[in-house]
Amino acid sequence: MHFESGVGHIGGNLSALDLLLTLHHRVMAGDDQFILSKGHAAGALYVTLWSLGLLAEEQLATFHKDGTKLGGHPVPHGIPEIPFAVGSLGHGLGLAAGLALGKNLRGQPGRVFCLLSDGEWNEGSNWESLMFIAHHRLREVVLLVDLNGLQGFGATAEVANLGSLANKLKEFGLEVREVDGHNTDAIEQALKTPPTDRPMALVARTIKGHGVSFMENKLEWHYLPMTAEQYQMAVEEANRL
Amino acid sequence: MRTILTRTLVSYARESDFVFLTGDLGFMALEPLREVAKERFINAGIAEQNMVSVAAGLATAGLRPWVYSIAPFLYARAFEQIRNDVCLHNLPVFLVGNGGGYAYGVMGPTHHAIEDYGALLGLPNLTVQIPAFAADVPQAVLRLMAAARPAYLRLGRDEKPENFVVPPYAPWRRILSGQGATVVVVGPLAGGILAAAQVLPESQRPTLWVLSELPIVNAEIPATFIADFQQSGHLIVVEEHVVQGGAGAALAHALLCTQTTPRRFTHRFARGYPSGRTGSQVFHREECGLDPASILRLLSNTP
Numbered sequence: 001m002h003f004e005s006g007v008g009h010i011g012g013n014l015s016a017l018d019l020l021l022t023l024h025h026r027v028m029a030g031d032d033q034f035i036l037s038k039g040h041a042a043g044a045l046y047v048t049l050w051s052l053g054l055l056a057e058e059q060l061a062t063f064h065k066d067g068t069k070l071g072g073h074p075v076p077h078g079i080p081e082i083p084f085a086v087g088s089l090g091h092g093l094g095l096a097a098g099l100a101l102g103k104n105l106r107g108q109p110g111r112v113f114c115l116l117s118d119g120e121w122n123e124g125s126n127w128e129s130l131m132f133i134a135h136h137r138l139r140e141v142v143l144l145v146d147l148n149g150l151q152g153f154g155a156t157a158e159v160a161n162l163g164s165l166a167n168k169l170k171e172f173g174l175e176v177r178e179v180d181g182h183n184t185d186a187i188e189q190a191l192k193t194p195p196t197d198r199p200m201a202l203v204a205r206t207i208k209g210h211g212v213s214f215m216e217n218k219l220e221w222h223y224l225p226m227t228a229e230q231y232q233m234a235v236e237e238a239n240r241l
Numbered sequence: 242m243r244t245i246l247t248r249t250l251v252s253y254a255r256e257s258d259f260v261f262l263t264g265d266l267g268f269m270a271l272e273p274l275r276e277v278a279k280e281r282f283i284n285a286g287i288a289e290q291n292m293v294s295v296a297a298g299l300a301t302a303g304l305r306p307w308v309y310s311i312a313p314f315l316y317a318r319a320f321e322q323i324r325n326d327v328c329l330h331n332l333p334v335f336l337v338g339n340g341g342g343y344a345y346g347v348m349g350p351t352h353h354a355i356e357d358y359g360a361l362l363g364l365p366n367l368t369v370q371i372p373a374f375a376a377d378v379p380q381a382v383l384r385l386m387a388a389a390r391p392a393y394l395r396l397g398r399d400e401k402p403e404n405f406v407v408p409p410y411a412p413w414r415r416i417l418s419g420q421g422a423t424v425v426v427v428g429p430l431a432g433g434i435l436a437a438a439q440v441l442p443e444s445q446r447p448t449l450w451v452l453s454e455l456p457i458v459n460a461e462i463p464a465t466f467i468a469d470f471q472q473s474g475h476l477i478v479v480e481e482h483v484v485q486g487g488a489g490a491a492l493a494h495a496l497l498c499t500q501t502t503p504r505r506f507t508h509r510f511a512r513g514y515p516s517g518r519t520g521s522q523v524f525h526r527e528e529c530g531l532d533p534a535s536i537l538r539l540l541s542n543t544p
Contacts, residue, residue, distance in 0.1 A: 076329040083301055085329050088321060094291045095326060098298015105260060105281060106303065125322075128291035135286075 002043055003231040005064035007072060011221030013044040015148040015181070015206040016115060020048040022187040023113055023144065031110025033099060035084065037092020038117035038146065039073035042082075046070050049081050090123025092116065093143070097133050100140035115144045119151025122160050127172075133199050134173035142191065143174070143201035146181060148208040150219050166203045174201045181206035212237055242375050242396040243270045243339060249379045250307065253386075254278040260299055264289045264310035266339070271309070293319040296334045297326035305333045305386065311345065312338025312354030312395065316361055323391075328364040333389040341371065341395035341428055342481025342511065343525035350519065355511040357395060359486020362456055367391040369455040372410070373431040375399035377453065380410030384454075397481075398522075400432025402439070412454035413463050419446025421540055423470035423503070427452050427480035427488045430531060434479065437533035438540070447540055448473065452488055457495045467501050476503035477539065481531060484510045507539065 002010050016038065028034065036045050046063060049055040055070075059079075062068040069078040073087030084095050096114035103110060120126060133141050145165060149156050162168065166176045177190040181204030190202050208222070209215025212234040226234065247270055253259050254277040261278055262285045263271060275282040285292035289310055296306040308315065315338050316323065327334045338354055345352035358369045368388060370381040378396075385392035401407065408414050416431065417439055424447045426434055431451045438447050448469045470476040476496075478489035489508035496502050512529045519525075526532040530539075 076331075083330075084297075085325060088325060090290075091294055091322065091326055094294025094322070095298040095301075097291070098295035098300075099302050100298070101283075101295065102299045102302020102304050105299075106257075108302075125290040125294070128286075128288035129294065131288065132285060132291050132295065136283075 001047065001060060001063050003226045004061070006225045007043070007064050008223040008225045009040045009043065009072070010224075010226065011150070011208040011215055011218070012038065012117065012146070012148065013041050014210045014212065014215065015208045016041045016146045017044045017047070017210070018182045018184055019115065019144055019146060019187060019204055019206070020044050021051065022184045023191065024048050024052055026184075026188045027191045028113065029110075031108070033083075033110060033112045035092045035096040035099070035112060035114045036074060036082065036086055037096075037114055038089065038120055039087035041115070041146070042070070042072060042074050045074070045082065049079070054081055055079070089117070089120040090125035093126050093129035093133070096141050097129055097138055100138045101136065103140055104138070111140045111142055113142045113144060115146060117151070118145060118147045118149065118156050118162070118165060119159070121162055121165060122151075130169070130172050130174070137198065139195060139197070139199050141199050143169070143199070145201060145203045146206050147203055148206045150208045150217065150222060152222055154219065169201045169203070174199050176201050176203055178203045178205070180204070182210055211241060242372060242378050242399060243267075245375045245378045246337065246382070246396065247271055247274050249382050250274050251277050254281065258303060258305045260304045261307045262292050262296055262309065264292055264314055266310055289314050289319040290322050293322035293334070294326050297322070297330065297332055300327075300332035300334050301330070305335070305389065307335045307337060309337045309339070311352055312340050312357050313352065316354070316357045316393065320360065323361070324364050328366050328391045331366040331390055334391055335385055336391075336393045337396060338393060339396045341397040343522045344397045346521040346525070347519055350514060354395070355481065355513070356483045356486065358393065358455055359482060361393050362486060364391070367393060369393045369395060371395045371428045371453050371455070373426070373428055373451045373453060374401045374407045376401070376407040377410045381453070384410065395428065397429040400429045402432060402436035405435065410453065412452065412458075412461060413466060414451045414453070415448065415465065415469075416451055417447065417449035419443050419448055421445045421447040421473065422475040422477050423448045423450070423466070423473045424477045424479060424536070425450045425452050425488070425492065427482065430479055430481055430526070433533040434536050437537050441540070445540060447477075452492075455488060455491065457488070457491050459495050459499055462495060462499070470503045471501070474504040475507070476505070477507045477509065477536075479509045479531060479536060481511050481526070483513065484508065509536070509539070
């Protein structure tokens with residue numbers, strides 16, 4: 001899909017894919033909602049929705065093409081499963097908090113899962129949302145952090161070193177679980193065990209470009225599209241998995 | 242206008258889709274609403290970006306949130322959240338900016354809102370309501386609730402002259418008739434200009450229109466207004482907002498597009514801080530030629 005469209009952002013899609021697939025296939029129930037905050041992982045979300053039968057193969061083929069509803073980042077009024085246009089970072093968590101608060105006020109069931117990147121925590125708005133979620137004890141919100149360690153123009157530790165994001169989230173009052181973000185059983189177990197009395201964050205250690213050896217942990221795969229040769233190599237590697 | 246807004250919202254606070262967020266402001270004003278709205282009155286803290294995103298989430302969950310702050314802390318600080326989260330999705334989020342124009346006076350330029358509606362009107366789906374008088378507020382609230390789409394309510398201080406009976410709220414209202422120039426005023430400035438103009442002899446007295454809703458819809462520009470400025474020959478627009486994105490530029494554009502232009506056009510607008518000094522709202526208006534005395538001088542120079 002990314003190859004055919006000549007689109008980049010593949011690295012941050014592959015790091016999030018196991019989280020997205022496990023969450024949608026094994027964890028989420030009817031009343032639950034999902035908010036993508038790292039909008040550049042739109043491709044991984046579209047593929048996940050396709051795997052659930054919510055997007056047709058032909059729709060998926062329109063990705064990044066003229067007239068598509070599947071933009072490089074989710075668009076407004078695109079498809080019902082993706083309620084918000086996101087892409088500018090630091091919006092999803094506040095939106096998820098609002099949805100959860102709305103459920104609370106209306107007495108409606110269900111959780112709101114929100115997937116964030118690690119570089120995204122450079123944005124101050126996330127810390128505002130975190131304070132809000134912790135203060136209002138919005139237990140319906142579940143944060144998933146794709147901790148791949150790389151952002152747009154450097155390693156997260158070198159751009160604005162956060163130290164331990166898990167510790168910071170704990171300090172803000174969240175219950176934090178740390179997992180290997182490519183161990184689907186661990187992800188499932190961590191998300192299925194209900195939190196005690198606080199909102200929960202799943203901090204998932206992931207590998208940017210996961211599953212494709214020449215992409216793994218390489219900064220350039222935040223942006224670069226694949227050549228035909230690289231695509232062929234990646235497909236062969238994936239088939240061997 | 243805050244007091245009457247509070248009173249108005251109290252009457253809606255028990256509705257199932259009501260929710261109100263404030264950015265830690267409203268001391269000595271919003272307390273009655275907090276009492277009635279209970280858990281639906283949320284002090285979101287000094288965190289406007291999150292507050293607007295939360296409001297968009299609430300609106301998506303089926304509520305109709307009100308979001309309150311001092312105007313610039315809302316439209317300027319949280320501009321991207323208003324743009325992406327609220328306007329792109331056409332959500333019924335009602336933003337209330339207190340202190341339109343120079344209303345916060347000597348509190349300083351950080352608290353002024355002189356480019357608010359210009360900044361916001363570039364966004365999709367958003368409508369701006371600018372009550373001129375406190376009596377307008379309940380109807381402005383009704384109007385934006387009925388539209389159920391993104392809205393910005395610009396509040397100021399009521400300057401209604403004594404004994405003036407405010408006509409029902411509408412995008413365009415004629416509040417004074419005379420044989421002088423045709424003047425369009427945006428917002429509470431209308432009160433002071435009305436008080437000064439209504440005592441003039443009829444030959445010099447302007448016809449005064451109040452414009453309260455933006456963007457201007459060309460088809461809704463009243464024929465009587467067009468007749469007024471065609472007869473007087475001089476159209477004056479007065480607003481406490483910078484020229485860029487202001488109502489004067491929008492009206493000039495609308496009239497050019499509809500090919501009904503006045504012979505003479507004058508625009509009085511907020512000029513920022515020409516002396517570099519700060520003072521009361523009256524001080525800033527005087528610096529910009531927006532005060533009633535300046536407008537009277539302009540009217541007396543009208544042939």
